[in-house]
Amino acid sequence: QKEVEQDPGPLSVPEGAIVSLNCTYSNSAFQYFMWYRQYSRKGPELLMYTYSSGNKEDGRFTAQVDKSSKYISLFIRDSQPSDSATYLCAMLRGGSNYKLTFGKGTLLTVNP
């Protein structure tokens, strides 16, 4: 079983839709959670980071963490064509471990 599971999609939605992206993980040592967005031929861009269970909002983006269920989500409200990209969840253990473990990524297309 992989440490981090993410549905690769692809996911196609109309402009203005609410998008839900999800990851599950198996290792309870993960303490820090991030979402990255990656456009074609570019490096991943950090969207949000969080370390506690609950919701964190930033503009149209909301990150949700449920440590008891080992489940994290990213919601995108009022999705735009410019949101079309691959979304990657990433996790970091606590303590002296500096290795990010990534999900495989979900390819999202927002259609005008």
Place this chain on the structure above:
Amino acid sequence: KAGVTQTPRYLIKTRGQQVTLSCSPISGHRSVSWYQQTPGQGLQFLFEYFSETQRNKGNFPGRFSGRQFSNSRSEMNVSTLELGDSALYLCASSLESGVFGYTFGSGTRLTVV
């Protein structure tokens, strides 16, 4: 504020050759990590350096090595290249521990023929 700079952007090498990739982190960032990204395996951790010391290493063969200089710039080297080493190599930097996220460069696309 300049981002993470990786050079070169594209590279074509022949099997058996070696290659060196370079990364300049964001000014003030002392932690530099390297990742390999392939369609099949996704993003996989290679190693992480802080103040010229390797703090973590991923599950890659010894052909993959790296180093960090006193100005935090980093290089990674791959010796005896194999076809399977074709990938996007990404460098990421952070202030210290990455708990607030890493900033990635645009990567070096390595093709081994």
